[in-house]
Amino acid sequence: MxxxxxxxxxxxxxxxxxxxxxxxxxxxxxxxxxxxxxxxxxxxxxxxxxxxxxxxxxxxxxxxxxxxxxxxxxxxxxxxxxxxxxxxxxxxxxxxxxxxxxxxxxxxxxxxxxxxxxxxxxxxxxxxxxxxxxxxxxxxxxxxxxxxxxxxxxxxxxxxxxxxxxxxxxGPAPTAEQTPVVHDPVEPVVHEPAAEPAPRIAAAPVRAPRGGGRRKAAARPRRLLADYVRAASEALDTARDAGEQVDVTPAWCRQVTGCSAGTSVKVAAALRAAPASIDSARSRDSRPSAGEEVAA
Known part of the structure; x- marks a missing residue:
C-alpha cells in the first residue's frame, strides 16, 4: 500500500x-x-x-x-x-x-x-x-x-x-492571496530648467524663483490584478447586455482595461475560469459596509 x-x-x-x-x-x-x-x-x-x-x-x-x-x-x-x-x-x-x-x-x-x-x-x-x-x-x-x-x-x-x-x-485562477501587485508604468515628467535671475552682486546668493522647486509627479495609484479583472468583467457585462457576442481573449482584455500584454493573459484566464466568483466579488464590493448602514 x-x-x-x-x-x-x-x-x-x-x-x-x-x-x-x-x-x-x-x-x-x-x-x-x-x-x-x-x-x-x-x-x-x-x-x-x-x-x-x-x-x-x-x-x-x-x-x-x-x-x-x-x-x-x-x-x-x-x-x-x-x-x-x-x-x-x-x-x-x-x-x-x-x-x-x-x-x-x-x-x-x-x-x-x-x-x-x-x-x-x-x-x-x-x-x-x-x-x-x-x-x-x-x-x-x-x-x-x-x-x-x-x-x-x-x-x-x-x-x-x-x-x-x-x-x-x-490553469487555476489566482486567489486573493496570490494576486500580484501590478504597477502601471509612470511616464517620467520632464522639467524645463527655470530661468534664474542674474545676480546683482557676484557674491550675492542666487534666489530661487517664486513658486520654485520641482514639483514631484503625482504617483498613480497601484492597480491590482483584481482591479483589472473587475474592469474587464464590467465591460463584458455591458457588452452582453447590449447583445454583443464577446470572445474573452487577452487582446480584448487589453483593449477594455488598458493593461499590459502579460497582465491581459491573466485577466482573460480569470474571466474564463471563474466567472461566478468574479460576479460574487463584484456584488460584495457594491454592497454597503456595516458602518455605512449605521450612518444611513
Whole structure:
C-alpha cells in the first residue's frame, strides 16, 4: 500500500508539472521552432528551384556569360528577397496575433504571381518553345507549394499562440492571496530648467524663483490584478447586455482595461475560469459596509 501511495504521489506531481501553463508554453515554443524551421526550409528550396527558369526567361536567349546573361540572374533574387522580407515580418506579427496591412498581402501575392508566370512562361508555349504539359506541372509545383506554405505559416503560428493562451486560461485562477501587485508604468515628467535671475552682486546668493522647486509627479495609484479583472468583467457585462457576442481573449482584455500584454493573459484566464466568483466579488464590493448602514 505504501508503494502504491508513493507511485500515486509521483504521478500527481508529474501531472501537475505536465499541465502547468509554463511547461505547456515551453513545449509549444519548441514545436513552434520546429515548424518555423521546416517552413523556411521548404520556402527557400522552392525559390531556389525557380531561379534557373526565371533566369532563362530574363536572359531571353542572350549568349551565355554575356552581360545580359549575368544581369538576368538578378531578377529572381530581387523578387525572392522582397517576398522573404514580408514572410519574415509576418512570422513575428503572427506570433503576437497582429494582422499585417493590406499592402503587405498584396506585395506577397504580387511576388508569387511574378515568380509563377516567369517560371512557367516557356512551358505554356508562350515563347519559342512548344507547349509542354509536363513542364507546366513540373514548374508549377514549387511556386504553388511556396505560396501555400507562406499562407499556412501565419495561421499555424497564430494557433500555437492561442494554444498557449488556452493553457493559461485552463490553469487555476489566482486567489486573493496570490494576486500580484501590478504597477502601471509612470511616464517620467520632464522639467524645463527655470530661468534664474542674474545676480546683482557676484557674491550675492542666487534666489530661487517664486513658486520654485520641482514639483514631484503625482504617483498613480497601484492597480491590482483584481482591479483589472473587475474592469474587464464590467465591460463584458455591458457588452452582453447590449447583445454583443464577446470572445474573452487577452487582446480584448487589453483593449477594455488598458493593461499590459502579460497582465491581459491573466485577466482573460480569470474571466474564463471563474466567472461566478468574479460576479460574487463584484456584488460584495457594491454592497454597503456595516458602518455605512449605521450612518444611513
Amino acid at each position: 505504501e508503494r502504491l501511495a508513493d507511485q500515486a504521489a509521483d504521478a500527481a506531481r508529474v501531472r501537475a508539472l505536465t499541465t502547468d501553463p509554463d511547461v505547456i508554453a515551453l513545449r509549444v515554443e519548441r514545436v513552434r521552432a520546429q515548424v518555423d524551421g521546416l517552413l523556411w526550409a521548404g520556402i527557400v528550396l522552392g525559390l531556389a528551384f525557380t531561379m534557373v527558369n526565371v533566369q532563362s526567361f530574363a536572359a531571353a536567349g542572350a549568349p551565355a556569360w554575356s552581360a545580359a546573361w549575368w544581369v538576368a540572374w538578378l531578377l529572381d533574387p530581387m523578387v525572392s528577397l522582397v517576398l522573404l522580407a514580408v514572410l519574415r515580418a509576418e512570422q513575428v506579427t503572427a506570433r503576437y496575433q497582429v494582422a499585417l496591412p493590406t499592402w503587405a498581402r498584396r506585395t506577397k501575392w504580387l511576388t508569387f504571381a511574378a515568380t509563377y508566370v516567369m517560371n512557367t512562361w516557356t512551358s505554356w508555349g508562350l515563347g519559342d518553345a512548344p507547349f509542354s504539359a509536363a513542364g507546366v506541372v513540373l514548374h508549377s509545383v514549387p511556386p504553388l507549394v511556396v505560396f501555400a506554405t507562406a499562407e499556412t505559416g501565419p495561421v499555424l503560428r497564430d494557433r500555437l499562440t492561442e494554444a498557449v493562451h488556452r493553457a493559461v486560461a485552463a
